[in-house]
Amino acid sequence: MSTLTGLQCPECGEEFEPDVVQTVCESCNSPLLARYDLAEAARALKRERVSDRPAGLWRWAELLPVRDPEKRYTLGEGDTPLLPLRRIGDRLGLRRLYVKDEGVNPTGSFKARGMAVALARAVELGVKEAVAPTAGNAGGALASYAARFRIPAHVYMPDDAPAANQAEVLAAGSDLQLVAGTIEDAGREAAAHAREHGWMNVSTFKEPYRVEGKKTMGLELAEHFDWELPEVVIYPTGGGTGLVGMWKAFEELERMGWIGPSRPRMVSVQSESCTPIVDAMREGAESVSARGSDPTRATGLRVATPYADRLILRTLRASNGTAVAVSEDQIKEAEKELGNSEGLFACPEGAATLAGLEEMVNAGEVEPDDRVVLFNTGHGLKYLS
Numbered sequence: 001m002s003t004l005t006g007l008q009c010p011e012c013g014e015e016f017e018p019d020v021v022q023t024v025c026e027s028c029n030s031p032l033l034a035r036y037d038l039a040e041a042a043r044a045l046k047r048e049r050v051s052d053r054p055a056g057l058w059r060w061a062e063l064l065p066v067r068d069p070e071k072r073y074t075l076g077e078g079d080t081p082l083l084p085l086r087r088i089g090d091r092l093g094l095r096r097l098y099v100k101d102e103g104v105n106p107t108g109s110f111k112a113r114g115m116a117v118a119l120a121r122a123v124e125l126g127v128k129e130a131v132a133p134t135a136g137n138a139g140g141a142l143a144s145y146a147a148r149f150r151i152p153a154h155v156y157m158p159d160d161a162p163a164a165n166q167a168e169v170l171a172a173g174s175d176l177q178l179v180a181g182t183i184e185d186a187g188r189e190a191a192a193h194a195r196e197h198g199w200m201n202v203s204t205f206k207e208p209y210r211v212e213g214k215k216t217m218g219l220e221l222a223e224h225f226d227w228e229l230p231e232v233v234i235y236p237t238g239g240g241t242g243l244v245g246m247w248k249a250f251e252e253l254e255r256m257g258w259i260g261p262s263r264p265r266m267v268s269v270q271s272e273s274c275t276p277i278v279d280a281m282r283e284g285a286e287s288v289s290a291r292g293s294d295p296t297r298a299t300g301l302r303v304a305t306p307y308a309d310r311l312i313l314r315t316l317r318a319s320n321g322t323a324v325a326v327s328e329d330q331i332k333e334a335e336k337e338l339g340n341s342e343g344l345f346a347c348p349e350g351a352a353t354l355a356g357l358e359e360m361v362n363a364g365e366v367e368p369d370d371r372v373v374l375f376n377t378g379h380g381l382k383y384l385s
């Protein structure tokens, strides 16, 4: 049912055999992206029929890389609610403001989408042991799916990561390694151990399939809006998997003839503590320059040098989008408002999107009738200390 045909480097165009374990394009230092037979996908799957399938991201099996239906295990990820934010919308003068609440995913964050697909595909290709660096949530997701697939997993996490992230890795029986430093330091350790022991490294964009899992957020958005994409999508950006994934989903849907050419403006929100994408957008740069970072409560946004920087920046520019930095105080205020006005216990990263929207509204960059979608990427419960 998968219509996967290959893997391609988006920089040099070189194609890579998809049915063996692949990592990145070494010549370009770029992620690889999955390609599908979209004509075949459009024949096999009808737009009107996709909602008849059982809920969850495997509804989109034709557009996902996993070939063996037996490997499409689910913990219930995907098909998260798109909730109207009426009171906040009223305050901001926006008639059609929504949040896609990814906090209800298994493991309490949208990292479940990426890991569900990446681990299923890895196991299908014969992987026996996996490792990943993480700011926190990806580690919990890796541990849960590794337990489900009965393979050992190793998680390298900064030692200041939220307590819930550490606990969930141990609860799923994975090996937790706390690292003094940032996710970049954890990334170096994970890569070294991957090389030494032959473990598969499922670090963000160092393998081609986590982005395919996160792509399903874009597929769901298109479906929610009856195949007319919203005007603005605001996404809290760390490694950029969801942003790049949703954009890829829109391209694939257009090639299948399911949507037209119009696209949302894609907006990256970052914490002032770590602004590689905001800086590169302002400077007109094609890639980020290493500048370090400071701690932030929005731990998932502390990625100083995202590996997919060129893809993130191209997506923002192609969509006529932008990137916005918000302060820790703004994030706190937004968390309060989401709780008080809408009953949503958002994660700091998700709350940051509301703070970013407020900046855009103040700058006159959003129209009252625009359909605006915020992404609450995780549950507030995961950040209790």
Ligand SMILES: *Cc1c(COP(=O)(O)O)cnc(C)c1O
Binding pocket: 109, 111, 137, 138, 204, 236, 237, 238, 239, 240, 241, 242, 243, 300, 301, 347, 349, 350, 377, 378
């Ligand atoms: C990982 C993470 C992010 C950043 O996601 P990317 O797709 O890597 O940019 C945002 N919010 C939360 C809660 C996360 O765990």
Ligand SMILES: [Zn+2]
Binding pocket: 009, 010, 011, 012, 013, 014, 025, 026, 027, 028, 029, 030
């Ligand atoms: Zn290349």
